[in-house]
Amino acid sequence: MAEPVELRKSAIAWLKERTSDGLEPLTREDILDFTYQGEPFVLQSTQQGIRKPRDFEAALSFQTVYRPPGQKRPYEDDIGADGLIRYVLRGDNPNHPENRGLRQAMELQLPLIWFVGVAMVPARFQVVSPVYIVREEVELKRFALAPVNETDMLPEMMTGSAMEESLRRYLRRETKIRLHQPVFRSTVLIAYENHCAVCNLAHPQLLDAAHIVPDREEFGIASVVDGMAMCKIHHAAFDGCFLGIRPDHVVQIREDLLDEVDGPMLRHGLQELHGKRLMALPKRNAERPRHDLLEKAFERFRSKAVDGVA
Numbered sequence: 308m309a310e311p312v313e314l315r316k317s318a319i320a321w322l323k324e325r326t327s328d329g330l331e332p333l334t335r336e337d338i339l340d341f342t343y344q345g346e347p348f349v350l351q352s353t354q355q356g357i358r359k360p361r362d363f364e365a366a367l368s369f370q371t372v373y374r375p376p377g378q379k380r381p382y383e384d385d386i387g388a389d390g391l392i393r394y395v396l397r398g399d400n401p402n403h404p405e406n407r408g409l410r411q412a413m414e415l416q417l418p419l420i421w422f423v424g425v426a427m428v429p430a431r432f433q434v435v436s437p438v439y440i441v442r443e444e445v446e447l448k449r450f451a452l453a454p455v456n457e458t459d460m461l462p463e464m465m466t467g468s469a470m471e472e473s474l475r476r477y478l479r480r481e482t483k484i485r486l487h488q489p490v491f492r493s494t495v496l497i498a499y500e501n502h503c504a505v506c507n508l509a510h511p512q513l514l515d516a517a518h519i520v521p522d523r524e525e526f527g528i529a530s531v532v533d534g535m536a537m538c539k540i541h542h543a544a545f546d547g548c549f550l551g552i553r554p555d556h557v558v559q560i561r562e563d564l565l566d567e568v569d570g571p572m573l574r575h576g577l578q579e580l581h582g583k584r585l586m587a588l589p590k591r592n593a594e595r596p597r598h599d600l601l602e603k604a605f606e607r608f609r610s611k612a613v614d615g616v617a
């Protein structure tokens with residue numbers, strides 16, 4: 308019979324490899340490809356949120372389903388200012404077997420796998436692993452989690468109030484890199500079906516999830532409506548105000564660039580897009596860019612573009 312600790316390690320290593328270190332989302336079918344010692348082994352629960360295999364002392368994985376903006380999620384998985392992620396207990400009973408499974412993982416300091424939903428139909432998940440439960444916030448019926456490898460840091464984190472500022476910074480950075488950024492990227496790229504909103508280019512390796520308003524202070528994961536899929540050149544052109552997007556989804560190129568004479572990138576990649584409508588947008592209205600953010604970004608574009616924009 309499979310030895311749980313070895314199996315757990317092997318599953319985490321397999322997922323790391325399979326997702327290019329947490330970047331690529333997986334479908335349920337992809338996740339079913341995992342085998343241990345030649346036998347298929349199920350890593351993800353189909354029904355409930357938490358998977359605790361029979362021979363395991365503690366939970367192995369848990370999941371959060373994707374809900375488009377505006378739809379209520381079954382759980383509120385929030386991120387606190389301390390950089391720790393909050394995962395709300397299942398149901399009202401803290402001693403539900405699934406909650407016990409997570410608590411056990413905390414007590415044994417075992418690494419967990421978190422499947423974060425980034426799309427429905429077909430369901431796709433970003434894999435965040437390993438993730439550790441740092442403490443239980445009993446009154447609030449939730450666990451505090453951290454996506455860090457260094458289990459030796461955990462006792463220090465357990466104390467909560469004594470958490471050092473440098474540790475908080477480290478946690479916020481890790482959470483951003485291992486959770487926020489990949490989840491944001493995947494939800495945006497999936498919503499735009501891997502197309503640049505501006506030019507329709509369809510190669511994910513050449514695409515980014517651009518924030519519509521870049522320097523907004525966020526503690527949570529940016530929503531799909533905060534971003535747009537853009538190719539590398541249009542992302543940089545948008546951030547640098549070479550290119551603006553009117554709130555009615557029409558592309559504007561900075562006026563002085565329209566008179567410049569240069570090669571095909573300037574001509575086809577920028578000048579010819581002036582006045583054109585965006586070429587790709589999410590099918591679902593709820594996933595389209597937030598109007599107020601587009602207005603704010605366009606205001607910034609207008610103020611930076613020296614000659615102004617019609």
Ligand SMILES: [Zn+2]
Nearest residue numbers: 503506538541
């Ligand atoms: Zn583009």
